[in-house]
Amino acid sequence: MAYFIVAAIVASTATQVYGTLEAGKDQEAALKTQAEQERVAAESRELERQQKLNKALAANAVGMGMSGIKTEGTPASIALQSAKNIGLSEGMTKLSDRLAQAQLRRQAATAASAAKIGAASTLLSGSVQAFRAMPGGGGGTPEATGTYSPDWNYNG
Numbered sequence: 183m184a185y186f187i188v189a190a191i192v193a194s195t196a197t198q199v200y201g202t203l204e205a206g207k208d209q210e211a212a213l214k215t216q217a218e219q220e221r222v223a224a225e226s227r228e229l230e231r232q233q234k235l236n237k238a239l240a241a242n243a244v245g246m247g248m249s250g251i252k253t254e255g256t257p258a259s260i261a262l263q264s265a266k267n268i269g270l271s272e273g274m275t276k277l278s279d280r281l282a283q284a285q286l287r288r289q290a291a292t293a294a295s296a297a298k299i300g301a302a303s304t305l306l307s308g309s310v311q312a313f314r315a316m317p318g319g320g321g322g323t324p325e326a327t328g329t330y331s332p333d334w335n336y337n338g
Contacts, residue, residue, distance in 0.1 A: 195308025199301045206297015213290035224279035
């Protein structure tokens with residue numbers, strides 16, 4: 183009878199370990215997919231920003247040309263400083279997007295690692311349960327050995 187209990191514990195433990203590992207793999211895959219989607223969305227946002235910038239720069243150039251303002255001196259330096267500021271802003275946005283993607287990848291790796299640790303813990307716990315359920319496997323209470331002596335001081 184005890185061997186059936188041990189077999190049931192082993193089967194249950196194996197199922198739990200498998201489920202934990204698969205859940206970790208699924209979570210890892212989902213986070214990697216999310217990171218890839220974030221990368222694609224960031225590229226799309228970058229393209230949109232570049233198109234808006236190009237339209238604005240073209241409109242500024244046409245406006246200055248139609249009004250007779252020469253693109254030398256102060257207007258050119260203002261346009262250059264504006265382009266530098268926009269470039270800096272875009273660089274910060276790109277960095278932020280890359281950091282968000284890296285965070286998702288780290289979460290994916292952590293999920294996979296946590297699943298492995300959880301599976302190992304389940305395996306260890308199930309092994310202990312199976313050992314205790316076996317005949318002579320330490321599942322009972324320990325037997326007292328030795329003799330009693332009234333000289334023993336239990337109060338410290």
